[in-house]
Amino acid sequence: MKRDLVFITVIGKDQKGIIARISNAVFKHNINIEDLNQKIMGGYFVMTMLADISDSPVTIQELKKELAVIEEEMHLRIQVQHENIFKAMHRV
């Protein structure tokens, strides 16, 4: 099965439950987490989650809508972008 990878990125103030809530939302839609990185950059919590949406019934647009709720409640910035844009921009 061909993988269809997206990066979910989170920027915001460090707080409890960020990874838990996002992982839960992703799991609910049968999305597999392939990789996860997090660190504090310039005083902000940043996280990148590489997720495979090929088995999921939801589209990127629907996933974005769901994550937008968490974004608002936890005062974060959450982006969902297909992996290809990062490959194009950062690899020759």
Add this chain to the structure above:
Amino acid sequence: MEISLVEVMETVHMTLYHNFDIRTVTLGINLKDCIHSDLEVFKSKVYDKVTDQGKKLVLEAEKLEDKYGIPIINKRISVTPVALIVESCSCDAPLEIAKTLDRAAFDAGIDFIGGYGALVQKGMTKADERLIDSLPEVLSETERVCAFLNVASTVSGMNMDAVIRLGGILKDISCKTDNGIGCAKFAVFSNAPEDNPFMAGAFHGVGEPDFSLNIGISGPGVVRSVVEKNRDCDLTALSEVIKRTAFKITRAGELIGRELSSNMNVPFGIVDVSLASTTKVGDSVARIVELMGIERMGAPGSTAALALLIDAVKKGGAMASGNVGGLSGTFIPVSEDSCMSAAVKAGALSIEKLEALTAVCSVGLDMIAIPGDTPAETISAIIADELSIGVVNGKTTGVRLIPVPGKRAGDFVNFGGLLGETYVMDISTFSSRDFILRGGRMPGPITSMRN
């Protein structure tokens, strides 16, 4: 191949905080196959083709915005130069076709449609003349139609008979629209590219296939951010960081352009790597120049700084895509770039300096407000000066001047929205009348002896 957290965040920051976007996806459409002796049938074929493809363009572009999280600001259409397709039609055909294009653009959700124009660098046909005469009416009675004229080229020289008419035409367009805003939808060119995706001058050239998907990247905000971070390096190093940034943003444009053309089943045309300012604070080409160490855009050193900037952008862009084309310069529109307007207000930037800036890199005299009582011959002379730079240097130059009725040098004018606001520029009051009224054609320049 792993992408690091830092790399992912660099892209995310560009989008969230530095206005990184795809400025335009422009679908070129050939309308030659719509020509029909019955004007009603002709109009209906044009309408159907434009709306069908236009709706598809908007739909598919929105899907990619979602997929990649990069905004695609404008979805536009360019068509075969209209003068070519109305050659055999009645006198009122140009206006009728313009209204059809306007309606089709509206119904398809396209904000601007380009191609209402003619290529008259060597001479004008009757249809070309009818189209030129219709410009004031078309640009005041339609909302979304953009017009262009190519009146000069390096091979043919400059058609001064057409240039004479343009001074008066611009004044007529200006009088018929609020603050002369109709002139913002009209660009005059030398060496106009056939695949330019940017309005107002976009058209689908005669050497193009049935369809062609062209993409205009953007990114003054992204380049400004890297220049801001590199305040102390020398100019060699600065060129290098700009080049790397241009590579990245062009690659994003290339990816989205190719995927969009594939999804629409139309050929991919070009990526235009021009830096295009917007009215947003920070999304300004003038600000980049200022951060390079020039106190105000227009001060001595501005021409050199802009030359370095666009050279680095072109080098990064050419490495990123084998399909770089269109204008691929740097736009320095005055009203659409808040720092350019501020430089005019401060007295740092004159029209003469703007003309010099266009010699090294940029696309032309763009979105410049001039006094409403500027004589038509003086407007023609400004056009001739600017286009001469393009003709002699073998490059594209364009002119988009707005004579603002009732306004004088130094007056403030607000064009609204994306067109921005500015101050009316001071124009020399010495006359060029006798030179312009000679008419004829300035011969194409010799291309050896390059000094």
